[in-house]
Amino acid sequence: MKVGLVSPYDFASPGGVTDHVRHLARQLRRLGHEVRVFAPSSRADVDFDSAEFYRIGSPISVPVNDSVARITLSFHLADRVAAIIERERFDVLHFHEPLMPALPITMLRMSTAANVGTFHAFAKSNIGYFYGRPLLEPYLAHLHRGIAVSEPAKAFVHRYFPDFALDVIPNGIDTSLFRPGYPPIRHLRDDKVNILFVGRLEKRKGLGYLLRGYEFMKPRVPNSRLIVVGDGPLRSSVESYISRRRLPDVVMAGYVPDSVLPRYYCSADIFCAPATGAESFGIVLLEAMATGLPVVATEIDGYMSVLEPSRDSLTVKPKGWAELGAALVILARDGDLRKRMGSYGIEKARRYSWEEVAVDVLSVYGEAQKARAQREAVGSREVINVHDAV
């Protein structure tokens, strides 16, 4: 099968959707399909061959959903994209965030292949979807099949487009990359209990509550350490908070490249995800589970679709830093509990491996192709009917 994957986000900067596209492309290729990727990119050197990667437009930063999306807004790409579609003759075009300007939405309009759209995002509300509904609905009709990465993401799309059928296929994780047994970062692997946070340092990731929770925990469990992996706009204020409160044993690791990240997971004892909302899925949670870490997370919809509290995690109310601290204390003091939750997590994460996910995605591709064939059949019959009438 010849598949085109379309992503609206900058391929050169890290992000959930970008990783999803990258892994899906690899896995599909491994299964013997021909894959092309379409995305804007701020750099020419992405880790795909130029024959397989179409760099469409250059990205600009747009603030959206308490975060920053790096998308392209060039609408003049249409000609180039049309030529590529004409030449490549895809069986399936798979759009990620299909209603995102400008790349997916432009391509969706001109595509003649079977179209599949995956909705990743989740938020309380979306002004674009709300006001754009009449405009976007005709675009949505071009999609033969829809996928949401989680129940909350599905519910989010249904709030605005209630009639659109969506299958839920979770994000995958690379279980060959995230597994226990990597050499730890030696100087972090001592008798201290390491708590790991991984994420962009921005408000919605809730690092502030984790810092307060850690402050609550530190006098109760003195041999503990907090490792913060990630960079972002809040970095300097996080650093000043740490030095102002004189929080001991906090390691600000900064942005850690993907090749080293598994070693950080293997250096930790507890994983903490304190996001306050607007997470559609907890990919970091799965990575942590696949490495055998127990999770302390907030009870937001995106995370709860992955977690099973008390089996692989302890969950607390969002923004409840004292509760968060207490949960950390419980786990930090109980090595057996950590081990039990960790091994359950490893088992569970296997279900989310890309091998499994790609199979599900392929079956949706098949359905989309069927749907397209049906629609065409219906369409041609209608024309015949018109002629009959004449």
Next chain:
Amino acid sequence: MSEWRWRAFKAVQSLVERLPRPWAYALGVLAARFAWWFSPLARPRLEYNLKVACPELTREELKTLSWLNFRNHAKAYADLMMLPRMKVEAMRPLLHVDPKALGYLEEARAAGKGVMVVSCHMGSYEVVSAIWSATLAPVSLFAEELEPRALFEWYRDTRARLGISVLPLHLGGLRKVTQALHDQEMVVTAIDRDITGTGQMMPFFGRPAPIPLGPAAIAVRLGTPLLPVCVFRLPDDSYRAEAVPPVIAEPTGDTRADEVRVTQQLLRHIEEFIRRHPEQWHIPHRIWEGSP
């Protein structure tokens, strides 16, 4: 005092990491010029050390050499300050490893007992450590604990994100070194300066100097191959790594004598490296008796 030094360092560092590489180097070289003019001790000490290493130098040559040395040192500092934003992929074109050195490294790794990379204060070890850490086996640096403490922690965290562990030179660190070697990882350390004050006096460039026996002691006890490596800066600001065949410490029964013998063997290689690139041997410290 140390608090302020740390803050000053952090302020300069956060400026330098935002600069493009040539600008950061320009700033570094400017700072080096002032340090070279006005430093009360660093320059005399460095010149003394260089004179011992290369006695044939004339006064003029020595002066040029010490300036080049300061200049390279400043660039190494700039590299260090830019480290938090460096990416391993971006570093890859900066390193040229001598194919022979890779062969020696593989030979040492084949023993299955980890590798102790022994070297001197020359060039920059971050680049080579980060790349080897990403491609071969995890690398640890066995290094002194800097003062102030915050600076040391910063230094550690910025290396850790490139996959390099930094182990301090005390008992706890030593335990981790043996553990790392046991897991077939690589440990990088320098033996041209005795930091803990426990070194053994032995001839270094023909004059007695305290030299740490630590790496040799580990090699004698664990059978780890010792690989002398030198990394130096090329004129285009990339790095080249060279090595000599690994030194295997064969225990003869007398541990102390073995340690001294092996260390002396290593020192001969290190001397060779330094003599080839004296303009890169950044060591403005007291090594020999009689230094200013």
